[in-house]
Amino acid sequence: MTPQNIKTVEFEKPNLGAEAQAEAGASCVARAWAKVPPALTPNERSALKTRIKALLKARNAVLVAHYYVDADLQDLAEETGGCVSDSLEMARFGRDHPAQTLVVAGVRFMGETAKILSPEKTILMPDLDATCSLDLGCPADQFAAFCDAHPDRTVVVYANTSAAVKARADWMVTSSIGLKIVEHLHAKGEKILWAPDKHLGSYIQRETGADMLLWQGSCLVHDEFKGIELDLLRKDHPNAKVLVHPESPANVVAQADVVGSTSQLIAAAQQLDANEFIVATDNGILHKMRMAAPGKHFIEAPTAGNSATCKSCAHCPWMAMNALTNLAEVLETGRNEIHVDADIGRRAYTCIDRMLDFAAREKARVRPVADLAKEQALFGGVGPA
Secondary structure, eight states, X not given: OOGGGEEEEEXXXXXXXXXHHHHHTOEEEEXXXXXXXXXXXXXXXXXXXXXXXXXXXXXXXXXXXXXXXXXXXXXXXXXXXXXXXXXXXXXXXXXXXXXXXXXXXXXXXXXXXXXXXXXXXXXXXXXXXXXXXXXXXXXXXXXXXXXXXXXXXXXXXXXXXXXXXXXXXXXXXXXXHHXXXXXXXXXXXXXXXXXSBHHHHHHHHHHHOOOEEEOOBOOTTGGGOOHHHHHHHHHHSTTOEXXXXXXXXXXXXXXXXXXXXXXXXXXXXXXXSOXXXXXXXXXXXXXXXXXXXXXXXXXXXXXXXXXXXOSSTTSOTTGGGOOHHHHHHHHHHOOOXXXXXXXXXXXXXXXXXXXXXXXXXXXOOOSOOSOGGGOTTGGGXXXXX
């Protein structure tokens, strides 16, 4: 691998030098890296897609892809009987599919969640180094120490965490069910320790009034959306509806017409009576939005811009590591298999299962159906990540 194939990524990380600093919200800039896939010619892309379809069939494998990965991978998943969805539904789809090999195009915690729900299956990923700033910013050992320092609090973690962090939690939530679960716990008089996303945690805290101690992590994509610039952009597009993922800062969420998950924002774009939308989430979602709502115009919400100060420019550098080249390679070689320690997997499953049981009791919607046109009032709350 040559140096030009690597890019440095900066993200916010809690300053864990002292517990008091973490509680006070102190953070620092951390650095990681991401690989940059090689550019392909149209002929190379076409040949690789044909080859991948044959390999999926030969391996009896199914491809599941997140809304944020490359459009070619999203199309391949749907064309070959897989799915394109949010992180939890990717894992649930894989669990319920008869294929014994599941290829997860996304970031590492998604592959781990798939393995937790399907421990008997082979879970492959195009690149095991594809990670997430929320995951990187919440190391399991440091998080466990933070939890131990607050034994009176119920530990609630977001899906965007490692298997080891989930294993330390009482509850895992997606953004679709997070509000209801925190409301339920708050009504019982429980105090919450929330991790890792401070923006989503603050959103739930404002909506529920719960006593929540927040881990100070953030998504490097959503954290870059700027409220002041968004306000200026709205003035240039007065008829546009603003669609915002709740991992965004509060001054961005405050300007939203719809606050919701990936699935909910797609449904909103399709169903709302508007022809123009400003979208504050990873720009990988625009491919599915354009398919769901042809003829409508989508504008990326403003970030720090294409400069030295731009950490993501509205696209996750680790999601971008999923490419046709490494997808074909992993199908040919069987490399890049996800493994989760059996004990960690069992403990992590408990917090996921607790959420799913709660959702079933409350008849909460955590799984969007495939037909977006049938999703009525899907964006009334906040949906899966």
